[in-house]
Amino acid sequence: MQTYLGYIEQIKQQLGTVIKGKDEIIEKVLATMLAKGHILIEDIPGVGKTTLALALSKVTNLDYKRLQFTPDVLPSDVVGYSVLTKDGEMEYKRGPILCNLFLADEINRTSSKTQAALLEVMEEGRVTVDGITREVPEPFCVIATQNPVGSIGTQLLPESQLDRFMVRLTMGYPDIKNEVSLLKDRHTVNPLEKIYGVVSKDVIIEMQYEVEKTYIHDEVYEYIARLAAVTRNHELIQLGVSPRGTLAITNMSKALAFMSGRNYVLPSDVYEAVPCVIEHRILLSPKARVSHIDVHQVVQDILTKIPAPQI
Secondary structure, three states: OHHHHHHHHHHHHHHHHHOOOOHHHHHHHHHHHHOOOOEEEEOOOOOOHHHHHHHHHHHHOOOEEEEEOOOOOOHHHHHEEEEEOOOOOEEEEEOOOOOOEEEEEOHHHOOHHHHHHHHHHHHHOEEEEOOEEEEOOOOOEEEEEEOOOOOOOOOOOOHHHHOOOOEEEOOOOOOHHHHHHHHHHOOOOOHHHOOOOOOOHHHHHHHHHHHHOOEOOHHHHHHHHHHHHHHHOOOOEEEOOOHHHHHHHHHHHHHHHHHOOOOEOOHHHHHHHHHHHHHHHOEEOHHHHHOOOOHHHHHHHHHHHOOOOOO
16 A cells, blocks of 8 residues: 555656646546546636646556547547458558547537547447457546637536436646746746656556555445435535436545545545536526525535544
8 A cells, every 4th residue: 555655656656747736626637547547627728738648648657548529530540440452351450549648628619419429438348340340548548628708619428427427527727936937937847848757557557556446434334325325415406416427426535535545435425526527517496596505515415414424
């Protein structure tokens, strides 16, 4: 365990030299990867979404691919396609999705058909082209970005597809101190050129296995289930958390516990995991929207009212 914690601290330290003042985001991204989940980062351009993905691939030595989604991107541009060779045989051309870390940049700017092709691979962990199935390499993680400003030419992900992402994160602007530090760092050299690989992909797989083994007490399981149940019967919520969301809370809580040096989950891990895991899975009722109540307020109210077990 101590060896893994050392690796985690080194990864966080390396990423922190590139992404200034966003330690919480870095921790959530790393925890999601260790929980075998996928990440949706919804934010305005220029706050470091792409830089974070590239830096993560470098410090973890993962095979990294990026695809800029536009209206003319086809499903075959994601999953690959077959071509007829001069010998009369079909040859498969690998799609960029067959990598360890895939960045789907501005996923809301492509067609729903292309979005569906990507989300199918995320869910099933395999690519099928012309009836031949190929497994994605391990580890496998998708980081998708979405720009909430400017809806012209966009195809918003429906709630059923947002549910495929384990977490939704928002990076936000840096504070003045960290923005000054960022400007100084980039005065002469790009910090991305200074970071180095900390772990191999085999170590990431080992840590994912350790996360899976993390123990959860029955009372903590019940706590997670009660939180999800409340979202399904809340007066301000039209669509609550599905069982897939409950599983995501469980896996994210296990990853956060592991990163804290424990092989068991505490209610505090669940409390920390819930907002980023369920806020994008909830659809507010018209009453909430008319009252100008946002989903974050509703989730915080639920966390406050549902007592955590005393373990």
